[in-house]
Amino acid sequence: MEYCVFTTALVVYCVSTAVFAVSMLVKRVVLAKLAVAALGFAVLVHTVFILWHWAGSGISPVVNIYEALSFVAWAVSGSYLVFQAITKTRVLGAFVSPPVLLLMIVASAGIAGPDEIDRSLETYWVTVHVIFTLTGTAFFALACCAALMYLVQDRLIRKRKISDFSRLLPSLGDLDKISHVSVVWGFLLLTVGIVSGSLWARTAWGDHLLWDAKQVATLAAWVLCALLLHQRLAIGWKGKRAAYLSIGAFIILLFSFVGVNMFFPTVHRF
Amino acid sequence: MNIVLLGMNHKSAPLELRERLTIACGEEQQTVDHVKSLPQVKEALYLATCNRVEVLAAVDNPDRAMDQLKDFIVTHGNLPLDDMEACIYRYRDDEAVRHLFRVAASLDSMVMGEPQILGQVKDAYRASVERKATGVLLNRLLHHAFRAAKRVRTETAISSNAVSVGYTAVTLAKKIMGGLAGKTVLIVGAGEMAELVTRHLVKNGVESIIVANRTVENARSLAESFDGQVVGFESLPGAVGEADIIITSTGASGYVIDRGMITAALRRRRNRLLFMIDIAVPRDIDPVAAAMDNVYLYNIDDLQAVVDENLKTRHVEAEQAGRIIDEEVENFERWRHSLAVVPAIVDLREKVESITRREFDRCGGWLDALGEEDRQNVEILVNGIINKILHEPVTGLKEVCEDGGAEEYVAALRRLFGLEDDFRR
Numbered sequence: 001m002e003y004c005v006f007t008t009a010l011v012v013y014c015v016s017t018a019v020f021a022v023s024m025l026v027k028r029v030v031l032a033k034l035a036v037a038a039l040g041f042a043v044l045v046h047t048v049f050i051l052w053h054w055a056g057s058g059i060s061p062v063v064n065i066y067e068a069l070s071f072v073a074w075a076v077s078g079s080y081l082v083f084q085a086i087t088k089t090r091v092l093g094a095f096v097s098p099p100v101l102l103l104m105i106v107a108s109a110g111i112a113g114p115d116e117i118d119r120s121l122e123t124y125w126v127t128v129h130v131i132f133t134l135t136g137t138a139f140f141a142l143a144c145c146a147a148l149m150y151l152v153q154d155r156l157i158r159k160r161k162i163s164d165f166s167r168l169l170p171s172l173g174d175l176d177k178i179s180h181v182s183v184v185w186g187f188l189l190l191t192v193g194i195v196s197g198s199l200w201a202r203t204a205w206g207d208h209l210l211w212d213a214k215q216v217a218t219l220a221a222w223v224l225c226a227l228l229l230h231q232r233l234a235i236g237w238k239g240k241r242a243a244y245l246s247i248g249a250f251i252i253l254l255f256s257f258v259g260v261n262m263f264f265p266t267v268h269r270f
Numbered sequence: 271m272n273i274v275l276l277g278m279n280h281k282s283a284p285l286e287l288r289e290r291l292t293i294a295c296g297e298e299q300q301t302v303d304h305v306k307s308l309p310q311v312k313e314a315l316y317l318a319t320c321n322r323v324e325v326l327a328a329v330d331n332p333d334r335a336m337d338q339l340k341d342f343i344v345t346h347g348n349l350p351l352d353d354m355e356a357c358i359y360r361y362r363d364d365e366a367v368r369h370l371f372r373v374a375a376s377l378d379s380m381v382m383g384e385p386q387i388l389g390q391v392k393d394a395y396r397a398s399v400e401r402k403a404t405g406v407l408l409n410r411l412l413h414h415a416f417r418a419a420k421r422v423r424t425e426t427a428i429s430s431n432a433v434s435v436g437y438t439a440v441t442l443a444k445k446i447m448g449g450l451a452g453k454t455v456l457i458v459g460a461g462e463m464a465e466l467v468t469r470h471l472v473k474n475g476v477e478s479i480i481v482a483n484r485t486v487e488n489a490r491s492l493a494e495s496f497d498g499q500v501v502g503f504e505s506l507p508g509a510v511g512e513a514d515i516i517i518t519s520t521g522a523s524g525y526v527i528d529r530g531m532i533t534a535a536l537r538r539r540r541n542r543l544l545f546m547i548d549i550a551v552p553r554d555i556d557p558v559a560a561a562m563d564n565v566y567l568y569n570i571d572d573l574q575a576v577v578d579e580n581l582k583t584r585h586v587e588a589e590q591a592g593r594i595i596d597e598e599v600e601n602f603e604r605w606r607h608s609l610a611v612v613p614a615i616v617d618l619r620e621k622v623e624s625i626t627r628r629e630f631d632r633c634g635g636w637l638d639a640l641g642e643e644d645r646q647n648v649e650i651l652v653n654g655i656i657n658k659i660l661h662e663p664v665t666g667l668k669e670v671c672e673d674g675g676a677e678e679y680v681a682a683l684r685r686l687f688g689l690e691d692d693f694r695r
Contacts, residue, residue: 027427028425029424153445157442157445157446157566158560158566160568160572160575160576162441162442162445162576166445167427167430167431170448171444171445171446171447171448172445172446172447172448172543173446173447173448173449173543174448177448235540235541236539236540236541236542237541238540238541238542238543238564239541239543239563239564240563240564241563
């Protein structure tokens with residue numbers, strides 16, 4: 001029954017993505033508003049699913065890769081909606097919704113499967129670790145979207161093509177701000193995620209750092225992001241360079257999130 | 271009643287003719303009174319802007335009314351008839367409605383999509399209302415026109431792209447910085463174009479202005495008009511570091527702002543975005559700036575190219591707007607046609623009521639014998655039957671007439687129920 005709710009959320013995400021795409025093609029604000037509303041509804045339904053699932057399992061809403069994907073999709077759309085409420089950049093949604101939908105589709109492949117859970121993972125530390133790391137990743141995804149839009153807009157303005165597509169995109173100043181704020185939040189959440197994970201690793205395996213591939217990749221992204229924030233605050237790194245760095249940080253995180261398990265042995269289930 | 275519209279605009283008549291007419295017509299309100307006093311005219315509206323002079327009227331006999339209105343224009347403008355004939359366009363009914371809607375939606379303007387015309391139409395309407403020159407038909411028509419114009423503005427991109435150099439600069443600045451509040455503009459060289467662009471920027475929220483000129487004295491009046499400060503060329507590097515938007519228009523033969531100056535400025539402003547507009551020929555800003563990060567450089571040709579491109583998109587959007595206008599014209603016409611049956615329906619109801627009254631009077635004797643309650647019940651019964659019988663013909667008639675072709679049905683109705691002769695007698 002709860003998977004029915006999940007499917008409903010998936011369908012509404014799909015509708016929202018489609019409406020976003022159409023609104024970009026025909027350039028009508030009404031449609032974009034509709035798409036945002038649909039996305040809001042999808043997040044609501046999705047929230048119901050996550051809470052329900054949590055109540056059902058009793059430990060954590062996120063115990064396998066599929067649930068993790070679904071959780072990231074939820075966090076990305078949720079944080080986008082918060083930005084949307086503050087900055088009214090509906091067009092960001094058109095960039096955010098397709099990857100969200102993709103995450104949901106992949107998640108739907110296995111989310112209804114059996115959860116066999118390792119007893120050692122039944123602790124609040126793991127729940128905190130997982131939720132914070134994933135939400136942090138979601139913010140980086142958002143920062144990456146805004147950074148991509150920044151690069152597109154920058155290119156359009158430089159190529160003197162400001163009438164058509166550029167009209168839909170937010171200003172460079174706003175995009176830079178959105179990307180920066182997302183990176184700051186992502187960085188904070190990721191820090192909490194990493195610290196809680198390493199504390200728990202200490203109690204479970206006796207060491208903070210196991211040189212596990214996932215740990216290394218995540219730390220690399222964290223360092224890159226720390227560098228970005230430092231440069232920005234110290235010497236005012238803005239614009240394109242900041243955009244490239246935040247995209248880079250997200251790609252490493254993404255690799256760490258889904259890529260590592262395919263190619264390297266790791267203690268992380270996901 | 272019919273709707274007619276006569277007028278001339280920038281396409282149909284040369285400027286001198288429009289000028290003479292506008293001047294001759296003078297005060298809008300007088301003209302409205304004058305048009306209204308013509309025998310055929312029931313309602314009137316007079317619209318005069320720098321690009322058009324138009325008279326819109328609700329009339330009884332459209333052919334005669336159009337002749338009268340044309341005579342009015344010709345005599346009023348004191349113009350030779352031959353000149354006029356060719357320049358005046360005349361529309362009636364749905365054509366007039368469509369023309370008015372196009373005018374209000376700025377599809378008939380010289381610069382298509384310019385926003386002022388809607389305000390001018392509204393003013394003309396207000397003037398007409400004040401002279402009590404409008405009635406059911408024009409009130410409804412004008413409100414429809416406002417709605418059509420609003421739909422065109424919100425549902426198409428017809429007026430969303432800048433079509434002047436000044437406004438393009440503002441759009442670009444907003445695209446780059448976001449809001450313009452609290453931003454600083456630096457004007458280098460006191461040219462007219464630079465002043466125009468700055469005026470646009472100030473209107474859109476830019477707060478502080480710096481004018482840099484080789485001779486400080488010459489720039490003073492320009493700076494004062496913006497409440498800005500004046501600096502000489504020797505303090506240009508500092509000023510470049512403070513500005514968010516730089517507009518250059520000096521007559522200098524070399525670069526006034528070179529690469530080094532920009533690099534230093536960027537460092538000072540910690541890479542905050544910098545938008546530079548070079549209006550000067552030969553150029554004032556080293557073109558390598560265009561390739562620098564966080565710097566956006568446009569010259570006058572670039573701005574003009576954007577304007578041209580935008581004008582092209584407006585014409586594409588105009589097609590979409592045309593479809594909206596068609597829809598709205600159809601809506602309005604449906605209403606106008608349904609108006610034609612209203613008098614017939616009123617007559618029909620009155621006739622039926624008078625029959626009922628007469629019949630009640632005739633049988634007064636036995637009705638009086640009934641008790642109060644029974645008498646009321648009889649009345650309710652009779653009225654109920656009448657309403658039931660009339661309901662279908664009346665609604666059917668309204669429906670038929672919405673699609674046009676009311677006349678035949680109305681004539682048939684009048685004939686069948688004997689409404690032609692004065693039944694009230």
